[in-house]
Amino acid sequence: MAQVQSSTLTLQPAAGAASFALGFPAQVPSLGNLESYISAVHRMPMLSAEEERKLALAWREKEDRDAAGKLVLSHLRVVVSVARHYLGYGLPHADLIQEGNIGLMKAVRRFDPAQGVRLVSYALHWIKAEIHEYILRNWRLVKVATTKAQRKLFFNLRSMKQGFDNFHEAEIESVAAALNVKRADVVEMEQRMGGGDVSLQPLGDDGEEVYGPMAYLSDRSHEPDAVLEARSREHLQVHGLEEALESLDARSRRIVESRWLAVNDDGSGGKTLHDLAAEYGVSAERIRQIEVQAMKKMRQALASYA
Template sequence: MTAIATTHALAQPASGWGRSSLTLPPLGNLDAYISAVNRLPLLSAEEERDYARRLQKHGDLEAAGKLVMSHLRLVVSVSRQYLGYGLPHGDLIQEGNVGLMKAVKRYDPEQGVRLVSYALHWIKAEIHEYILKNWRMVKVATTKAQRKLFFNLRSMKQGFKADAVDADTHRERLSEHEIDVVARELKVKREEVIEMETRMSGGDLLLDPSPGDDGEEAYGPIAWLADARHEPTAVLEATQRDLLASEGISEALDALDPRSRRIVAERWLKVNDDGSGGMTLHELAAEYGVSAERIRQIEVAAMKKMRKTLEAYA
């Protein structure tokens, strides 16, 4: 079920949601949907807090439905800002509705912020993600000025007669005179027109390619976009390492006798201001009146004991 269909279903009487007074007529097209959601009543601040508390404390799905329905017009309004990307308006609304439902689920009425402000971030985030996944515009024009130049240049190119074709891409390209005309009409630098023309002439590139015929996982540009620091597994591993490096090591050291603890600390944990380590085997041997080999044996036994403690701690 699409997000638009889902939000429409939220308004219909159903056992899971309870009987809601916010009902939409059967919708045959997008214009009818937009017209219907724009007629839905808005909630007062008090009503919004009440429904949000009912959802938060009791999992009241009817309250969730009313919160979603009263903000559908917000999604329609936000989605209009992204029509220039060439994607279907219905799809943009659908993705925005997904973001709205995520916002409603996570909304905390005790924070003193209206849902409209909180949901705005989630709606835009979901639409942005949809655009990133579905259109190469993100690499053609990444700033507001570039997007404006992109659309104006594309429009003006349609009025020019093709004088030249790129030998590599077999696409029409602007002549030197046409570049000057575009730069003058759009009040931009000639170099900016050439750069955008080059980007527009480039072929599409799949960010996340499918595995090859041999079953090997293909490598795509999306790999450069990933931030491994925030990947859930990496976060958990980093947290575990931090615990072992602090509480785990401290607990393992406490399990040793004083002599073994000092030997391990001098040999493995101590770092002087000049970057050098702690005492050597011979220095420790001289201090305790034993051989360097004996100090090494004590160190090995202490490390084994610490390893067992760390394994149990982990």
């Protein structure tokens, strides 16, 4: 929202919005909240047609910033009124007013009193245009309207949907005819507008952790700690495992490799305890004991290597 300070009035628009500042002597005190701002702008005196014409000429011919500032101040109430009609989009009222003020200031820059119209009539287009742009940028993470026709359909369709939830076939045909668009465009825009927002990082009501899309949308594979961890694990699996196997005697190494590192022709795992028992002429229990001791020794070797 516009922030009125002791010396200047400066707009601080949302990121990406074109703006400029008009500095002029302040006529209202410093304000701390939206209610105070709205109350203050409604107390500002309105200009007569002759006063408005003189101020507009002073700005156009002499670039008198005080005159431009008075034109802006006297029409801030118009922005508040227009912004109130767009509260149904779920965006902050203060932000809507802020963007509308940008449109008002653009209108003051371009206003020509010689055209025979009042500033309020000329500024309405600029105020609504800036608010529309802000809504389209922020109403959804994915833009719902990109072409001029889609933007027109977006705002008209939303106002026409206020009386009912979903369109019936006859209503779709009626809207398409009234807005001079294809039936398929109406259906698509209604579906896109009806899509609910999903929180990327939801929180449980009782404070418990709840997994949302962020849990599986984020890719940690390229983060520095993940890269270092992957490299360390790969190095341990290749070089560390080789050193651990070299710490074993020949029989223990063959038993471990046959049991856990070998793959049969059919894709199944290595040899069983009984297979190795028959090969070495001992019991399966003895093979298991050798395997346990070998694994223990390998773990100690891997710990030292790590």
